Amino acid sequence: MLIRCFTRMGSFFAAYGGRYNADMSKRLLEEIQAYVGFTARDAMNAQSLADLVRPQIPQIAERFYQVLLRDPAAKAVFTGGEAQIARQHSLLCQWLAGLFEGVYDRSYFDARFRIGATHVRVGLPQRYMLLGMEIIWEELARIMREAALPDLEEKLDSIHKLLMLDLTIMLESYQESYSEAVRGAEREALEAQLMHAEHLAEIGQLAASLAHEIKNPLAGISGAIQILAEDMPENDPHRRIIHEVLRQIDRLDSTVKDLLLYARPSRPSIREVKLDSLVQRVLTLLREEPALRKVRVEFSARDGEASFLADEGQMEQLLINLILNAAHASDEGGVIQVSVRRQDGGTRLKVSDTGHGMKPDVLAKALEPFFTTKARGTGLGLAICRRIVEAHGGTIRLESKVAQGTTVSMDFPFIPPQNAKRD
């Protein structure tokens, strides 16, 4: 009976979910009283039972523990052993006496709320509160029935309402403590996110200024070395060294370009991009890449869906990074699939491979700038992809299974054709 009534209270409290001050506890008490239907007459009825119940309080408390402690999990809540049980026993007796005093005001509410808070603190699972209250209800109802009271049904009803009132207030402490825990966890997550964002922004700025400092001297070195090389005879043995120096300068140069691309992304200039010519162009740009010799790159689109609106240069950069990653992860004979689909009004671009995949810890960090597992990687490839996708208002998602492969899915929102530039 008690429990059935209690479930009705659930929705009542769902609306509350908040912190309390003095005003709120008074208002809440009034609202619970109104909801349970607890009136001045019920208060009077409860008070009229005081003389009957008071002498039997120790017995009720005794019975309460007898039933409760049969359950090993309930017993385990009393980590302080017999001494704690004895303390709670006497506190329970006080609580029982308080039920029949006839005053159900704000301090009554606060005291009940504090009992609930103690239960939360000792880690008492909520369901034991229902069990506990059920035991109290059975005992009180038995005593009242045995006393052959006039107006028995009405008084039973009043006591039932009163127990509901107490149970509800005590359980309210749980909601308060859970909300506090959730708020705390959310706050921590947000702080961590902010620190992470600040850290990334700092790295980005540092990287951009460093890249600028490096760019010009690098161009100078490259130019000077090329002049030296021009003056060397065709068969000079040092030509090989010069060639190697230029190759390394090229690598440095492309790293610096990546850094700038990451730190200073440009606004996309939206045009119609055709998937087939995009992929062809990317493959041409990558034709010297050894990793691409061992794989096959396929692309697919449904009829009429092979073109989409985006910044062509940025899409090229995106596919270069993704196809290179996929090729690096693939063995001989691997297949890389590039596809576009209309999806919920927008466009989904996907690049999948059948390569070695990523372990969960790598997957979790792969999009972060400077995260790399490669000896010669900069760790900016995917971070740049993310920047590009986000600059288009889209989202990027990685899925990967070790030894099975990786899929990078990018969802771009619908862009109205009138926003696209025409050639």
Ligand code: HEM
């Ligand atoms: C109708 C249900 C219950 C009522 C009215 C009730 C009442 C109380 C009261 C009045 C206190 C003292 C609060 C304080 O000092 O702030 C208390 C504490 C406590 N209760 Fe309950 N209780 C109920 C159910 C239970 C159940 C079912 C368990 C265990 C299974 C339990 C375990 C405890 C424990 C461990 C303490 C802390 C005792 C201490 O170390 O001070 N209670 N309870």
Ligand SMILES: Nc1ncnc2c1ncn2[C@@H]1O[C@H](COP(=O)(O)OP(=O)(O)OP(=O)(O)O)[C@@H](O)[C@H]1O
């Ligand atoms: N398709 C893929 N399959 C398996 N692992 C991948 C794949 N794509 C990325 N990764 C993992 O994610 C890491 C980060 O990739 P990202 O492209 O950002 O940097 P990188 O490839 O290491 O260096 P670079 O800056 O030269 O691209 C890689 O080092 C690799 O471990």
Ligand SMILES: [Mg+2]
């Ligand atoms: Mg990469």
